[in-house]
Amino acid sequence: MTIQTRRERERAERERLIVTAARELAEAEGWDAVTTRRLADEIEYSQPVLYSHFKGKGAIMAAVAVQGCADLAGELRAARTAAGSARDALAAVGRAYTAFARRRPALYDVIFTLDVDLPFATPEAPAALQDAFGELLQAVQPIAAEGEDLGALTETYWAGLHGLVTLMRSGRLPEEAHERRLGLFIGHFVPSGTS
Amino acid sequence: MTIQTRRERERAERERLIVTAARELAEAEGWDAVTTRRLADEIEYSQPVLYSHFKGKGAIMAAVAVQGCADLAGELRAARTAAGSARDALAAVGRAYTAFARRRPALYDVIFTLDVDLPFATPEAPAALQDAFGELLQAVQPIAAEGEDLGALTETYWAGLHGLVTLMRSGRLPEEAHERRLGLFIGHFVPSGTS
DNA sequence: CCGCGTTTTCTAGCAGCGCTAGGAACAAGA
DNA sequence: TCTTGTTCCTAGCGCTGCTAGAAAACGCGG
Numbered sequence: 001m002t003i004q005t006r007r008e009r010e011r012a013e014r015e016r017l018i019v020t021a022a023r024e025l026a027e028a029e030g031w032d033a034v035t036t037r038r039l040a041d042e043i044e045y046s047q048p049v050l051y052s053h054f055k056g057k058g059a060i061m062a063a064v065a066v067q068g069c070a071d072l073a074g075e076l077r078a079a080r081t082a083a084g085s086a087r088d089a090l091a092a093v094g095r096a097y098t099a100f101a102r103r104r105p106a107l108y109d110v111i112f113t114l115d116v117d118l119p120f121a122t123p124e125a126p127a128a129l130q131d132a133f134g135e136l137l138q139a140v141q142p143i144a145a146e147g148e149d150l151g152a153l154t155e156t157y158w159a160g161l162h163g164l165v166t167l168m169r170s171g172r173l174p175e176e177a178h179e180r181r182l183g184l185f186i187g188h189f190v191p192s193g194t195s
Numbered sequence: 196m197t198i199q200t201r202r203e204r205e206r207a208e209r210e211r212l213i214v215t216a217a218r219e220l221a222e223a224e225g226w227d228a229v230t231t232r233r234l235a236d237e238i239e240y241s242q243p244v245l246y247s248h249f250k251g252k253g254a255i256m257a258a259v260a261v262q263g264c265a266d267l268a269g270e271l272r273a274a275r276t277a278a279g280s281a282r283d284a285l286a287a288v289g290r291a292y293t294a295f296a297r298r299r300p301a302l303y304d305v306i307f308t309l310d311v312d313l314p315f316a317t318p319e320a321p322a323a324l325q326d327a328f329g330e331l332l333q334a335v336q337p338i339a340a341e342g343e344d345l346g347a348l349t350e351t352y353w354a355g356l357h358g359l360v361t362l363m364r365s366g367r368l369p370e371e372a373h374e375r376r377l378g379l380f381i382g383h384f385v386p387s388g389t390s
Numbered sequence: 391c392c393g394c395g396t397t398t399t400c401t402a403g404c405a406g407c408g409c410t411a412g413g414a415a416c417a418a419g420a
Numbered sequence: 421t422c423t424t425g426t427t428c429c430t431a432g433c434g435c436t437g438c439t440a441g442a443a444a445a446c447g448c449g450g
Contacts, residue, residue, distance in 0.1 A: 037406085052428085180347045231437060241400050
């Protein structure tokens, strides 16, 4: 009994170790540097051990994505609840979102850019993903016009932020005008007559 | 003289052949299927020939991107000039942009998603890129408020479209609500009081 | 028509990738 | 101490982008 549980505990610990190593390596050197060999070195086990925990590299990345998304959800929530008016909350969430993307690009990529077969936009989506989207929903809700589709509106807001972030991070939009673009986007998103 | 020019002509022709083969292969089977060996087979030459024309695979992709961007610019222009009012033109360009992305995903990816070291957002950017952005500029210009930064506003519009497209294409936004989101985005983008 | 020199093209291989089969090493029970 | 069952590693497959050096094709003067 105890010996079995000890082993399971050690296994779980090693699994966390893998995910943490992958995240740290990605954040330090980018996802290109995260190879299965490198990762195996990092955790001081051989390559095949990774495959006894995860189906493949993609599954490891998905685990990092879920972990990172929990962080993101927390930061969005903090920004939203700290804001005063509904307008401020929407702006604060938008700024927190883009700030997260810029501060932790590897994490942002694995959640929102790289394809990593995570279920999105379905009830089976991981809780962290739904939490993050939920934060956006709550920020958008007060400024939605009567009868407007809240889900679609939130998705649209999200997409705008995502577009700004990805185009900038890939060098397709000049970095220095980011604040101006973000301000324009949020400004245009809020109907003029809403408090 | 003539023999030299003939060789140069043949070389240029083969270069076009490479780019065309890469584009067609990518559009048919996705960029993952475009390997240097596969491409060499397709053009019926050996691999190293590719490297006598291009610095590497990335340069071939960049050439496809420029070609594809010219197509995009043409479609945007057609949509813009066919529209009636300024509002219609903005909406039409937005729809043409997302339609292009959905109809020719491989092309869209190589222009706007994959990293392929093309100069963006600088005077050295290829003409096709500047043309496409110019179409967006012209569509946005009439609806820009007095004193608003037209460049930044256009970039913001572009980013919104890009976000909608990429999140949908990667399965992160449900496909069926695309039209609704696009309508919401364009609607919110145009100031209410503008004709 | 032939041999030479240049240019072009191909064969073969490097280092690295994700992933896996099969055997070695280890721990636990008899 | 021997056996059984699990865990883990070594070695290797087929693929990637890319390149060095040999081979072939070509144009030209004799």
